[in-house]
Amino acid sequence: MAGYPKFLEDLIKELSKLPTIGPKSAERMALSLLKAPAARSKALADAIMNAKEYTKKCNLCNYFSEQDLCPICQNKHLRDKVICIVEDAQDVIAIERTSYYKGLYHVLGGKLSPLDGTGPSDLSFKKLFYRLKQESINEIIIATSSSREGETTAQYIKQVLQPLKIKVSRIARGIPVGSNLGHIDQATIFEALAGRREVTS
Amino acid sequence: MAGYPKFLEDLIKELSKLPTIGPKSAERMALSLLKAPAARSKALADAIMNAKEYTKKCNLCNYFSEQDLCPICQNKHLRDKVICIVEDAQDVIAIERTSYYKGLYHVLGGKLSPLDGTGPSDLSFKKLFYRLKQESINEIIIATSSSREGETTAQYIKQVLQPLKIKVSRIARGIPVGSNLGHIDQATIFEALAGRREVTS
Numbered sequence: 042m043a044g045y046p047k048f049l050e051d052l053i054k055e056l057s058k059l060p061t062i063g064p065k066s067a068e069r070m071a072l073s074l075l076k077a078p079a080a081r082s083k084a085l086a087d088a089i090m091n092a093k094e095y096t097k098k099c100n101l102c103n104y105f106s107e108q109d110l111c112p113i114c115q116n117k118h119l120r121d122k123v124i125c126i127v128e129d130a131q132d133v134i135a136i137e138r139t140s141y142y143k144g145l146y147h148v149l150g151g152k153l154s155p156l157d158g159t160g161p162s163d164l165s166f167k168k169l170f171y172r173l174k175q176e177s178i179n180e181i182i183i184a185t186s187s188s189r190e191g192e193t194t195a196q197y198i199k200q201v202l203q204p205l206k207i208k209v210s211r212i213a214r215g216i217p218v219g220s221n222l223g224h225i226d227q228a229t230i231f232e233a234l235a236g237r238r239e240v241t242s
Numbered sequence: 243m244a245g246y247p248k249f250l251e252d253l254i255k256e257l258s259k260l261p262t263i264g265p266k267s268a269e270r271m272a273l274s275l276l277k278a279p280a281a282r283s284k285a286l287a288d289a290i291m292n293a294k295e296y297t298k299k300c301n302l303c304n305y306f307s308e309q310d311l312c313p314i315c316q317n318k319h320l321r322d323k324v325i326c327i328v329e330d331a332q333d334v335i336a337i338e339r340t341s342y343y344k345g346l347y348h349v350l351g352g353k354l355s356p357l358d359g360t361g362p363s364d365l366s367f368k369k370l371f372y373r374l375k376q377e378s379i380n381e382i383i384i385a386t387s388s389s390r391e392g393e394t395t396a397q398y399i400k401q402v403l404q405p406l407k408i409k410v411s412r413i414a415r416g417i418p419v420g421s422n423l424g425h426i427d428q429a430t431i432f433e434a435l436a437g438r439r440e441v442t443s
Contacts, residue, residue, distance in 0.1 A: 052293035092253035
C-alpha cells in the first residue's frame, strides 16, 4: 500500500501533536498547506518560530511579554492598585476581555497539585512576595480555578498573605466547577469578578 | 485592554487560517506550542517548510511524490494495468487504504465546475491522454465524487475516452456500509435501487 511521501507524513505527524487535533484533522491541515501558495507555509512556519523566540515572561507579573515588562506592568500607574492572581497567562486575556477589571495581575504558572508534584516552589510565589514588598497594593483577588487544586491554591495564598494585612478576596463562585477561565463566557467572568467576597478568617 | 503580544497574536492568526480551526482552537494550539520545548516548535516549523518544498507531483499520474515518479508509478510493472481516475491526491490514499485495488491512478486535480471556472484545460487530461498513448491499459475506473460536478466530470471523461476503445467503468454508488436507510438521502437510495445486483449463491 502506498502512503503519503515522507515529508508530508512528517507534517501530518507533527500537526497531530497539537491539542484537539486528530490524525484526520492533521491530514486536512497538511493538504491545505500543500495546496496554498508557498508564502502561506512560510508565514505559518515563521509565526511558530517567532512566537517561541520572542514571547517571554514579564519580569514582574509573569504574563506573556516581548519586553522585560508586559504592557500592563509598564502602565501600572494607570491601573488600580489591585493584583489579581491567576493560574495561567491565558486567564489574564480572559479577564481583560471583560473590560471590567482595571488592576494588575500575577500569573502563578499553575496550581498546587501534590499528585502532580507541583508545590509552592514550582509556582511564582517569590516574585509575588517581592512585588508586595515593593508596591503598595490595596487588594489581592485570588482568581485560581474552581477545581480542587485551584481551591487548595487559593487557601494557601490566603494563609501566606495573612501576615501582610492586605485585603484578600476570592473570585465568586459562578464559574462552573472544574472549568478553566479560558473556556468561560465573558458574562460569567464579569459576574464572578463583581461578586467577589472578602476572605475572612 | 491588554491582548497577547504581537508575535503570539500573529501565530494565532496564522493557525486560524487552517481548515476547521477557529480562533479558540488556534489560541489553544499556540499556547501549547509556547509551553512545549523549543524543539517542538522547530520540528513543526521545519515539517511545514519541508513538506511544501519537497512534496511535488508525480510526472505521470499527478499524485504526491518527492521524486519525478511516485512510488506507485515507479512500480507500475507490479500493478494491474488499470487506471483509477480520482479528483484529488487524498482520494488515492483513501482507495489504497482498502488494500482492494491493485492498479494505477490518475489524479485530475479537481472536477469540472463551470460556476467556479474550472474547465477541462484546468485538469490534468493532457497527461492522461499521453499516458494512454504510451501504456497499454485494460480498464479505466472513474472514481470522481458523486456530486453534480463529479458526475459531469465522469460524463466528460467517458465521452473523450470513447474513441480509444478502452473499457470504462464508474465506481458504484449506493448505501454506505453501516448506514441506516432512514438516514440516507433519496438520491442515494434511488441510485442504490437502480444499481442493485442479483444475489447469486
